[in-house]
Amino acid sequence: MGIIYDVMRKEHHDDNYKTPIENHNLIPFSDFIELLELYTDDELRVISEYLINEDEFLKLNFYYPYENVILDKKYIGYNLAPLNYDSHRDKDDIPYPTENFLEDVLLENGTDDYENRYFWKTEDLLSLECMVKLGLDTSTFKLCHKAMYGNARMLIEYHKKNEVLSDKLKKLENDTESNEVINLLDRLEIANTTIAEQKNNISNLVANIKSLDEGAVKSNDREMHPRTANNVSKIIAALTSELLKMDITKPYSNDSNGKIKAAIERQGHTVSKDVIGYWLDLAHKNSI
Incomplete structure (x- = not known):
């Protein structure tokens, strides 16, 4: 985590402080499709066609965050509201968001409308048979997820490690004639x-x-x-x-x-x- 995260953790006096998204291990719709693209090395069209034919995936529960402004504490909190397929079908005639999302991906309509709006729970995704068939497990998911967000940060991290390594090698050179x-x-x-x-x-x-x-x-x-x-x-x-x-x-x-x-x-x-x-x-x- 970064500097802001550490500051928030100290303000909450909690070394294990997590945002609601982190606490529930959630991932946005669009990010998960991007993760599958990275993991499978398939085109988005192929991924969408695979998932849209998986009934279990189409009915997967999802979550959406809503703001909870707390003025006296000077911060905006976020709560998460779950929604499942059965309750949605009973109350609304419009298609379930998962199906709409996959159709937009398939038709290349763009997925900006879903950015940080709808989330799936990681453990729910990885328990699906269609994910098990792909060999996507927890460790592989974490590796791909880190790679998705790590380009710039990893470059800085490698640069810092390189500087540390250079300093250690120079010190070792001064301490020995090898x-x-x-x-x-x-x-x-x-x-x-x-x-x-x-x-x-x-x-x-x-x-x-x-x-x-x-x-x-x-x-x-x-x-x-x-x-x-x-x-x-x-x-x-x-x-x-x-x-x-x-x-x-x-x-x-x-x-x-x-x-x-x-x-x-x-x-x-x-x-x-x-x-x-x-x-x-x-x-x-x-x-x-």
Whole structure:
């Protein structure tokens, strides 16, 4: 947890302080679908089709938070209201939110309306047979959940650990005359240089893909000349397979498509997984 969380915990005089969302182990609808996309390496369309045919999943209880303003304590509290399928069906004729949500995902209508609005309980999700079939258990769920929210934080964490490691190695070097310590420092320096080079290569690749994607949007009423498309795919193949050592034989995998998509999003842009996959697939075919 972060600095604000620690301050709130101290104010509540509780080392085990948790927000209502954390206390009930809840996850937003859209975040869970994103987690499944990361875990299964499948497209959202495939995930939605799988879940929308699972009756047990469609009837799963969900929760929605509502604010409880407490002025004298100067903070806004959040309570959680549960809703189950049977009670919803008896009181309302509109479809259950789970089904609406999956249909929006399937039709690519966007899921912003569900952002932090509806939640599922983690233990309920993992107990479903359709999740058991996928092999999604508690430990795997926690790993994927941490990876989803950890990009920027992990970078800072790794940077801090790297600084600590460097300090320890320097101290060890001063305390001993062993050549092995010097070799470790040399390797660390080489590793840092390699990381910097790879980051630069990724930035160049993202810039190229962004320009290609923008060009495609501006001229979406005309097909790209075959020679131009051929040259572009060769450039992408060289950048990914030769410079970045990516495996583009699987254009929709996390090792290629996922990393490129994440790099683009870190720069504040968006490119769909299908667009990236199309160009990687074309690059692979032209590199054979």
